[in-house]
Each structure stands twice: as structure tokens, then as C-alpha cells.
Amino acid sequence: MNKAGPIGVFDSGYGGLTVLKALTTHLPQYDYLYLGDNARVPYGTRSFETVYQYTLECVEALFAQGCQLVILACNTASAKALRSIQQNDLPKIAPQRRVLGVIRPTTEEAGLLTQNGHLGVLGTTGTVLSNSYPIEIAKFFPTVKVSQEACPMWVPLVENNEHLGPGADYFLSKHLHALLQQDANIDAVILGCTHYPLLQGRLEALTAGKIKFIAQGTLVAQKLTQYLERHPKMAALCSTNGSRQFYTTDDAQVFEEKARLFYGENIQAQHLDLNTIRFTPDA
Ligand code: DGL
Numbered sequence: 180m181n182k183a184g185p186i187g188v189f190d191s192g193y194g195g196l197t198v199l200k201a202l203t204t205h206l207p208q209y210d211y212l213y214l215g216d217n218a219r220v221p222y223g224t225r226s227f228e229t230v231y232q233y234t235l236e237c238v239e240a241l242f243a244q245g246c247q248l249v250i251l252a253c254n255t256a257s258a259k260a261l262r263s264i265q266q267n268d269l270p271k272i273a274p275q276r277r278v279l280g281v282i283r284p285t286t287e288e289a290g291l292l293t294q295n296g297h298l299g300v301l302g303t304t305g306t307v308l309s310n311s312y313p314i315e316i317a318k319f320f321p322t323v324k325v326s327q328e329a330c331p332m333w334v335p336l337v338e339n340n341e342h343l344g345p346g347a348d349y350f351l352s353k354h355l356h357a358l359l360q361q362d363a364n365i366d367a368v369i370l371g372c373t374h375y376p377l378l379q380g381r382l383e384a385l386t387a388g389k390i391k392f393i394a395q396g397t398l399v400a401q402k403l404t405q406y407l408e409r410h411p412k413m414a415a416l417c418s419t420n421g422s423r424q425f426y427t428t429d430d431a432q433v434f435e436e437k438a439r440l441f442y443g444e445n446i447q448a449q450h451l452d453l454n455t456i457r458f459t460p461d462a
Contacts, residue, residue: 181275181461183418184245185210188252189237192220192338193434194373195252196441198281201396202250203423205404210422212244214451217429221334222255223303223372230305234260235268237428239458240451242273244426247416249278250403254302254371257282258309272460277413282311284402285369285395290320292393293367297324299358299390302371304329312371326361330354330372337374340440343381351381367391377440426451 188199192215199213216222216237222230234256241249251257257280264278289298289312300312307329316325332350336342359365368390370376376394383392407414425448427434434448 181247181416182245183416184247185212185422185424186417187211187238187241187244187246187249188213189234189241189249189256190215190251190253190373191222191233191255192217193437193441194334194337196438197373197376197394198250198252198396198399199423200442201400202403205397205400206407208419208421210418210420210424212241212246212424213426214241215425215427215429215434217427217434219428220338221303222253222259223305223334224331225255225305227259227305227309230255230259231263235264236453238264238268238278239272240453240456242276243456243458247276248413249276250399251278251280252373252399254281254373255305256280258306258311272458275416275461277410279403279406281373281395281399282315282371284399285371285393286312286315287319287402288398289316289325289369290323292369292391293323293365295364295366296322297362297364297366298326299362299365299368300325300327300371301330301333301354301358301368301375302327303334304331306371312369324362326358326365327371328354328358328361330375333378334372334374337377337440338437340437342378347378348381348385351378351385355382355385365390367393369393370395425449428453 261280307327313325336347431448431450
């Protein structure tokens, strides 16, 4: 029987901190261990194989730290790596542990977010090309029309703290315009990338408040709450001392400085060298 451990929260960099914030707000009792693969960010422009490989390495690193449940708080990793990890890797290396993503919890609610059935999705190139959102939304809400737009410049704008500057509006407008050209009736837009909640205010201003923009954090937290209620054995494997630990594959000091923007409070981070981590399979 595995020992209870912190809930692992993984992202390619800082973006997943917006999801972690919602998780700690809704489920504060649990221990959380965040891992940002800042040394290899961005994932959004990389191939399926690369995103899968990087994500699996990070999941194994979180398992090695004692996590029994890992949330891929990254849309790109959820779109490109989650299914392979769940179906091919977990049965072999850790049959009792679980890895969950952020796309499914969002798409389960997607049809309830739009009033008129015209929904937009904004995400990285990788997430959009995977078609994960339209495919998943069609399963739950087949009559909802989904249009997507990849916004490759938005993550760098946020990462460089330029997202509220005058230059940012050019790129925000460019992709909003391209999305609305596909479907002018869109009344709700899923922010399908963990960095985009930081752009929400500007996006609302640029569309004069006529479009609802949906950040995922709260949806993911609500769905995780329900998941843990439905799976008491997994809930018992998530330790509850209210602790938060932050790891980055890059420089810890730089991570601490930037993390505040995404997490809203000061944190202490540690460097994690993936080359030194060895996960011994449970099975
Ligand atoms: N966190 C990623 C996502 O949610 C975006 C950042 C990246 O491209 O690595 O899709």
C-alpha cells in the first residue's frame, strides 16, 4: 500500500500556479507540491513526442517525491501527453497512482458557459492543433459550435511581464479578431492556457465586456473536489497538513521572483535536477 503524499501540480513553467492558487483556495487542507519545467518552457510550440517525453519525466519526478495524485495543470501537456501516460505508462509503472489534466474538467462544463451555443477557445499552438477541446466538448455538448485560435505570442508576453503594456494589445486584438472572424456570434471564450488568466482584464476591455472569458482554475478545483469525493481511496492517499512546496527545473531565485505574478503571494522555491531523480516503478 502506497503512503499518502502531496498532490503534485505540474506545468511547463509558471502558468500552472494560477491553477494551484484555485486548488489551494478550494481545497486548502491538502499538501501540494508544484513543479515547473522552466528549463524547457515553452511546451506550446513543441512536438507531440517531445511534450510527452518531458511531461512523463516530470510526472515520474513528482512520483519520486511521494505524490500519489498528479494534476497536469498545463493544457499543452494535458492535450498531448495525458492520454498516453494514463493508458500506457501508469499501468506499468504506478498502477495505483493517478494523473489528471485540465481539459476534461473544463470541457465538462463548456456548454453551460455559453448562452447562445457559440464558444471560442484560445490556447497554444500545440493545444489548438491537438483539437482536444472541440473533440471533448462535442462529447458532452454536441450542438455547441466551437472555434479555436492559437496565440503563440501570448505566453512570451506574460513570461516577460509585458502583457499589460501597450505592445501587448496589438497581439491580443490580432488573435481576438481572428477568433471572431471564424464565428462573430461567440459569447464565451475558454482561456485554454494557464498563462491567459493574467490577460483576462485586457481581453474583457478589448471586447467591451460583451464576451465572457473563462479561466480554468475554479473549474479544475471544483472537479477535483468532486473527484476526491468519488474516490475516497485516492483522497486518503493525499496528505493533509496544508503545506505548499515549489520546485523548478531552472533557477529557484528567478522562479521565486516571477511566481508572485501568477500565484499572488511570495513563495520559496527549490531547484530540482531531473537528471538526478530516479523513480522506481511501484509495480
Ligand atoms: N502552460 C501551458 C499551457 O497551459 C502554456 C505554456 C507553454 O507553452 O509551455 O498550455
